[in-house]
Amino acid sequence: MRKVEAAKIIDAVEEMCMRAAVELPAAVEYMLRQGRQQEQSPLGQTILSDILRNAEIARRKRLPICQDTGTAALWVQFGQQVQIVGGELEQAINEGVRRGYERGYLRKSIVRDPLRRENTGDNTPAAIHYEIVPGTTLRLRLLPKGGGCENMSRMAFLRPGEGVEAVKSFVLETVEAAGANPCPPVVVGVGIGGTADQATWLAKRALFRDLRDKHPDPFYADLEQQLLRLINNTGIGPQGLGGTVTALAVKVETWPCHITALPVAVCLNCHAARAAEVSL
């Protein structure tokens, strides 16, 4: 077994929360520059330039890219040869979130109860997904997820016989219904297959991918491009004010599923597609 100190996890999560809020990932900035070139609407071009300028101000002045510094969504890839010592994993993660959001002057946006809505005051608890993987590494991947785009997520069970065309319609309808709300240009995460809970997680997990990567399966790489073209022809554009760049990228993740089912979920990310990761 390889031992990992809980204190190291606290420090790593704290540092990631603070960094992710102010430093837009290079891949996102690259896509925004590509988008700036491809956008045909003059107002859309101005908006994309302002978004790029915002990223620069945020990085230079260490100010959050967006005031909604999000739910701290974490994907924990836990090597099964790892043993946590000196504390408990989930407590350590939440302590890291608590410290990072306080020290980084980040907004605390979590309420303790969905109906009684009292703010927890420290942005905990994080939304954590655990995956047990082979090996001796603990990989922590953070996606600070804004509320405006998360609110536009949708999940449905389609008819297997309707296949890929039904999936394309559902994704397109979701993006069109969301319109300006998720802060386009968006990143579109699509989960296909599994069960209801798995499909939804696949859609979220897709948003962790590097925006520049290509799906390893040519069938899905092609589907991602088809969806991107359809979405960018909706006319929604930057901030929903009209244009030809509504999405920066579409990422599809799949899983085996039951013979009766074709589950599909869509999870959108805003252009402030913040992320950070660390391996311990």
Add this chain to the structure above:
Amino acid sequence: MGEHEVKRIEAPLLAKTVNALRAGMRVAISGTLLTARDAAHKRLVETVERGETLPVDLKRQVLYYTGPSPAPLGLVIGSAGPTTSGRMDPFTPKLLALGVRGMIGKGQRSPEVVEAIKNYRAVYFVAIGGAGALLSQHIVASQVLAYPELGPEAIRRLEVEDFPAIVVIDCRGGNLYERGLQEWKGRASAPGPG
């Protein structure tokens, strides 16, 4: 003036200022804004419904839908971009009736709100969602006016200088969201950045 030039305006808004604004115009707002989002809207409307006095005067005011991040040491405010306006829709016609003349947010408004904007001769501006660092550079003072216990949702008075926004729904019902979609649907020549 051309659509892509920037018109400088003062807030609170005069009727003649509102009348001169058209959907699609870019503006730079200087003066005073009041922040209010979900919880503050609910409280304001409940206060009026109980027949009590509001903690702030809403006449001619511009409401900015934002919940800023905490101000780092030495700064007046943290990041301060707009939140989704649609969540305020159930309360907006009542606040327009109380004198509000402008709103800054992001995203579509309900048909009821669009009607109320026309009836009360008000205006809906959009600021760039997710550009809170840039927008905060135009805020020169911030003071909590009411509901401090709501934290980021408290009502604040912001002094702004050349705060950038876009007129999206004007007092005649002109709507840039509708126009933008019509104008740009089906016109992407490349699939997209990714």
